[in-house]
Amino acid sequence: MRAAALALLAAGLARADPAGSPPASPYALSEPDGAGFTAGPGCPRGTVPLATPNSLRKYRCVNAGAGAPGGFGARWNAAGGLSFDVPAGFRVQDAWKDDVPTLYLELDAKDDAGKPASITITRNAPGQEGFAPLAKAVARDVSWQGAREIKPRVVAGARSRATEVAGTTLSVYLPAARDSYYAFVFSAPENLYAARRPDFERLLKSVKLERP
Numbered sequence: 001m002r003a004a005a006l007a008l009l010a011a012g013l014a015r016a017d018p019a020g021s022p023p024a025s026p027y028a029l030s031e032p033d034g035a036g037f038t039a040g041p042g043c044p045r046g047t048v049p050l051a052t053p054n055s056l057r058k059y060r061c062v063n064a065g066a067g068a069p070g071g072f073g074a075r076w077n078a079a080g081g082l083s084f085d086v087p088a089g090f091r092v093q094d095a096w097k098d099d100v101p102t103l104y105l106e107l108d109a110k111d112d113a114g115k116p117a118s119i120t121i122t123r124n125a126p127g128q129e130g131f132a133p134l135a136k137a138v139a140r141d142v143s144w145q146g147a148r149e150i151k152p153r154v155v156a157g158a159r160s161r162a163t164e165v166a167g168t169t170l171s172v173y174l175p176a177a178r179d180s181y182y183a184f185v186f187s188a189p190e191n192l193y194a195a196r197r198p199d200f201e202r203l204l205k206s207v208k209l210e211r212p
Contacts, residue, residue, distance in 0.1 A: 078103065080123065081210025082182065087199035090119065100128050107188075107196065117188035117196040119203065125180035134173050134181045138163055141171055155184075156209040167193050172204060177211060 073086040078096050086092060086105065093104040105119040124131055132140060138161050141147040147163040153172055154160070160174045167190050174182040184207075186200035 076103070078121075081208075082121075082123070083208045084121075084203055085206035087119075087203055090199070100124065100130075107192075109192070115189045117186070117192045117199075119200055120183075120185045120187075122183045122185075123176070123180060124183055125176075125178070133179065134161065134175060137173060137181075137183065141165075145169070147171070153204060155204050156207045158209075170197065170200060174207070174209070176209070182209075 073088050073090070075083060076086050076092060077083045078101070080101075087107075089108050090105040091108065093106070095102045095104065101123040103121040105121070107117040109116065124134075124137070138149060141163040142149065145163075145165050147165045147169070150162050150164050152159055152161050155172060155174045158175055160172050162170065162172045164170045168187060170186045172184040174184065176182055184200075184204060186197065188196050
């Protein structure tokens, strides 16, 4: 009888203690590689776990509004036939009517120094101030930033070129019409880069471009 009572008491305490319970959000327990956390992260209410590869701690708690890698917000349609899915948690600042059409996407979550992950999308065309042809833009990444050219990606059905500064910046150049091109640049602090890079890769896969 005593053993049964103790078992019932333990079960009741487990149900009453939410600290060890996984977050209600289904995406909160997923790491970027989809392996999942081995135990439910104990993040405070209003926050979700964000995987932190190459760290002693497998995750850190961020504002729930920042979302988790792999989710998407609304579909974004820009002038000129460019459209893509905005990763969840990224806010869009629209400067597409500027001389160099630009969209700035910034993640609500920041690292401990207050630096966010960001994605910049620009349309580059001859006649713009500071314009560089696509090949020169790639060469400039290598010579000025210490980047290396990496395996190209197929974006919107076209072969693009890509450069990377390991752990901080990934740039993808998508050819468009009349020697113009789109530049997609993902940048993040080192401790957010690996965790948020999948968001950028999925954005690239969602890109559609209406060609004349």
